[in-house]
Amino acid sequence: MGAAAGGRGGKTITGVRLLSALPAPSLPSAAPGDVAALWPLCLAIAERRRRGEAAPDGPAPLAWSDGHGYALQGDWDAPAQALFALLKPLLDRRGAHARWVIGQLGQSLDGCIATHNGDSCFVNGPEGLVHVHRLRALCDAVIVGAGTACLDNPQLTTRRVEGPHPTRVVIDPGLRVPADARVFTDGQSPTLLVCAPEHRARAEARLGTRQVIAVPRSAALDGQLPLASVVDALRARGLDLLFVEGGGVTLSQFVRQDCLDRLHLIVAPVMIGAGHPGLQVRRSNAMCEALRPPARTFALGGDLLWDLDLRAA
Numbered sequence: 001m002g003a004a005a006g007g008r009g010g011k012t013i014t015g016v017r018l019l020s021a022l023p024a025p026s027l028p029s030a031a032p033g034d035v036a037a038l039w040p041l042c043l044a045i046a047e048r049r050r051r052g053e054a055a056p057d058g059p060a061p062l063a064w065s066d067g068h069g070y071a072l073q074g075d076w077d078a079p080a081q082a083l084f085a086l087l088k089p090l091l092d093r094r095g096a097h098a099r100w101v102i103g104q105l106g107q108s109l110d111g112c113i114a115t116h117n118g119d120s121c122f123v124n125g126p127e128g129l130v131h132v133h134r135l136r137a138l139c140d141a142v143i144v145g146a147g148t149a150c151l152d153n154p155q156l157t158t159r160r161v162e163g164p165h166p167t168r169v170v171i172d173p174g175l176r177v178p179a180d181a182r183v184f185t186d187g188q189s190p191t192l193l194v195c196a197p198e199h200r201a202r203a204e205a206r207l208g209t210r211q212v213i214a215v216p217r218s219a220a221l222d223g224q225l226p227l228a229s230v231v232d233a234l235r236a237r238g239l240d241l242l243f244v245e246g247g248g249v250t251l252s253q254f255v256r257q258d259c260l261d262r263l264h265l266i267v268a269p270v271m272i273g274a275g276h277p278g279l280q281v282r283r284s285n286a287m288c289e290a291l292r293p294p295a296r297t298f299a300l301g302g303d304l305l306w307d308l309d310l311r312a313a
Contacts, residue, residue, distance in 0.1 A: 060073065099240045104131075136243060143244045196225070228259055293313035
């Protein structure tokens with residue numbers, strides 16, 4: 001990190017950048033240069049990417065250059081600058097580089113995403129929830145595994161921020177997720193189900209042919225689905241920028257199979273003890289073999305977000 005970023009109430013925290021706690025209310029008196037003014041610009045960039053449109057020419061609050069991507073121009077407060085810095089690697093994905101997979105996982109100091117009996121409300125604070133909804137709005141699809149879909153029954157929408165709902169993708173090889181799960185029944189956004197071929201007919205009878213993607217298990221991956229094939233199948237449907245939201249098993253598989261470009265790991269100052277494990281990567285026999293990606297840190301309320309560039313590891 002560079003110089004310290006200013007915090008709320010004029011305080012300074014060394015080594016981390018501060019993000020706003022919640023989106024500022026959309027009031028006519030909202031001052032330019034804050035998060036409320038920045039967020040619509042981010043949404044506009046995402047929409048141009050989806051349409052294949054070029055970045056606007058000339059000076060603008062978010063100016064594009066081929067060598068450096070987007071740059072924030074003008075006078076912006078510290079939370080807006082921090083938010084732009086965090087989102088810039090995602091916003092810069094366009095054209096031939098739009099095919100990208102970003103993941104997010106929230107966990108405790110001792111590496112748990114829930115208690116031993118599955119209670120995960122809430123490991124992370126409200127700032128982390130807003131961040132997750134922002135990632136949903138900027139990406140084409142949000143991906144969760146069967147465990148998360150069964151345990152949390154999530155909606156996977158953008159109800160905490162302005163922006164479009166992404167296509168929802170549930171990776172459920174054995175068809176564990178109930179047919180009445182909210183992602184399949186609420187009609188808020190399209191939902192795709194990824195399953196093993198032996199369950200395809202039953203899945204199609206439940207959801208329809210167009211909503212089912214069948215991917216064979218891989219013996220080389222101990223019966224796991226090859227996630228590169230899942231990513232390719234989603235891209236064949238025009239879903240280029242993918243957001244893997246969880247849970248711990250699914251996110252860890254994306255990392256182990258080298259299918260994740262970027263990871264936002266949000267660590268909360270809480271210790272759960274013997275809970276559901278969070279990020280689990282391949283075992284290293286020596287420290288020189290350990291995965292050590294370039295990292296930046298951002299404060300999210302009382303939590304700390306680690307922005308990890310896995311492609312540069």
